[in-house]
Amino acid sequence: MNAFRDDVTAFADDYVLGLMSPTETELFExxxxxxxxxxxxxxxxxxxxxxxxxxxxxxxxxxxxAARxxxxxxxxxxxxxxLPLSGDPTVAPVPANLPRAPRRWLAGLAASLVLGLALGFGGAMQRPAPAPQVVAVLLDDQGQPRAIIEDYGDETAQIRFVSDIEVPPGFAIQAWTLPSVEMGPRSLGVLDGPRAASLAGPDLPAPADAQLYEITLEPAGGSPTGRPTGPIIAKGLAAAQDI
Amino acid sequence: MTEDAEQRNRRLDRAVTDCAEGRPQGIDAILELEGPRLLGLARRILIRHDLAEEALQDAMVMVWRKAAQQRQGDGSSRGWIYAILRNRCLTILRDGARLSSLSPDELTSMQEARQELVSDDDWKLLAGKGRLGECLDALDDPARRAILLAHVAGYSHGEISARQGVPLGTAKSWIRRGLASLRECLS
Structure with missing residues (x-):
């Protein structure tokens, strides 16, 4: 029994007893x-x-x-x-309305797992050595992970997709973050399809724990207004990696 | 396991398979087999009829949506269905906006009713006659109370620590150590 296994066992206990926040529950699932x-x-x-x-x-x-x-x-x-795409893109999400940020360890764990690193609850564990400042697991409205964004805080970020996303002809996927409510959503980059990519975004404040990231469906070339206009494909809160 | 229990488990498995394959009669079968008991569970956590019915309805919709993801071999269908309902109840319970329509009196009486669920005299009724009751009995009082407050009354870590008058870390470690002992006793 090692420390990692103890941690995962404690997460499992909290999950079964119902002691996790909704966000933590999604990540654990x-x-x-x-x-x-x-x-x-x-x-x-x-x-x-x-x-x-x-x-x-x-x-x-x-x-x-039963009839109802x-x-x-x-x-x-x-x-x-x-899954049908949904969500009202005209309303900027407000972090205060979102469930509190998951324990960052759990988010990091979920991210490493969907990125394909070994978890091996039953055996040895290879713990990832994260370089990015924050990692956000983007979930769709059904709670399924769709993409991971790793933000290095030096105007570059990596995005990877963990499930296929259908992009109709003439449309693109655009990645966004919300550094603060005052700044509003800022584009990190436009992708023509769900492929892993390096994003070179604008000069933004260093990414913070629980900062919101999301991807939306936009016209080819990106949102004409500089703000998200299309449906939200997935969104998630960043987990800081300074552990 | 008695023959009745085995038969019910088989029927529940079949009902979940029906849902997984898109046949809505699976939901009717679950309600027929477990509906009143599920509603009773929701009522015990949420106290109010209207909230309990809403939770059960939401949970059944979730069962319908997620049935295809419930893998054979991942425990009983029954355990899965009850867990979905409990989670839904807890989400309602912890959604401040959701409960904001209730008056302070209503909220207080909900809180008190939940506390009474886990009285030191009556807790044995909660676990039934099986091995779980014996193993809970073997735990220290604080660990047992913390686990029951969480599982039966839907208390959060913070509520347990406040109720028991101990720091958050102490409440967490009671639960962690208690469940470790419980697992060992049950295995």
């Missing part, structure tokens, strides 16, 4: 999706604690509950099917 041993560990603990849930006193469902639910389900697409 991304980790589990990529690590069957971790998912099995969580499932075992969940099943062991299940009797606590089953002791609640049963309550009759209100009349019509079926009506909602009939118009709910299932995950795994192509």
């Amino acid at each position: 991304a980790l589990m999706a990529a690590d069957p041993a971790l998912a099995a560990h969580v499932a075992r603990l969940r099943d062991q604690l299940l009797p606590l849930d089953l002791s609640a006193e049963a309550q009759a469902l209100p009349p019509g509950f 639910l079926q009506a909602i389900i009939a118009r709910t697409p299932q995950d795994g099917a192509p």
Whole structure:
């Protein structure tokens, strides 16, 4: 048992007990999706604690509950099917409205994992040596990781995509960050498709923990207004890497 | 496991498979098998009927969406479904904006009702008759209370430390050590 495993075990405990913030929960679920041993560990603990849930006193469902639910389900697409893009791009997200930043360690862990580094919950662990100042895992509105941005804070950033994103002809993907509400969203660069790329953005303040990053779908060549105009494909908060 | 329990687990597995393959009758089957008990769980955490029904509805929509991602071998379908509902309840409970429509009196009575769930006299009822109850009984009182406050009453780390009058780090370490002992006892 090493320190890393203890950390992951503690995350699993917090996850099963419901002690994580929504953002941490999303990141941890991304980790589990990529690590069957971790998912099995969580499932075992969940099943062991299940009797606590089953002791609640049963309550009759209100009349019509099942029918109302079926009506909602009939118009709910299932995950795994192509995701419709959504989100209102005209409203700049305000960091204060977002769930608090995840423990940076967890975000770094999730980032390293989706980047293809070994996690190996069941065995040895290769801990990444991060060079960027912040790493942001961008999740879509279904909570699925879509892209990772590593911001080196020297006007360069790396973006990598962890799932395919369909870009219709005549459109492009644009990466943004929100250094502060006063500055508003700033473009980091325009990409013609979901390919790993180096972004050379404008001269911005050093990236901070919990700074917002997002990618939007824009007309080819980038947003005509200099601000995000298209649907948000994915967004996420940065985790500082000064650990 | 009794024959009834095995049969129910098989039916739940089938219902989740139905959902995964896009057949909405899977949701009806889950409600038929577990609906009242699921609603009871939501009611226990959220106290209010309206919030509990909303949580159950949201959770079932999530089950529908995510069924294809629930892998065979990752524990029971039942455990997965209850976990989705608990998470939904906790999200509602911790969403300040969501609860801001309630009066201070309503919030206080919700908080008190949640506290009473984990009284030192009645906690054994929560764990049922199985091995889990025996293993919880073997824990130190503070560790057991912290775990039950989190899992049954939906308390956060901060709420547990405030309720127990200890620093946050102490509450976290109670939970961590308690669950380690619990895992060992249950294995």
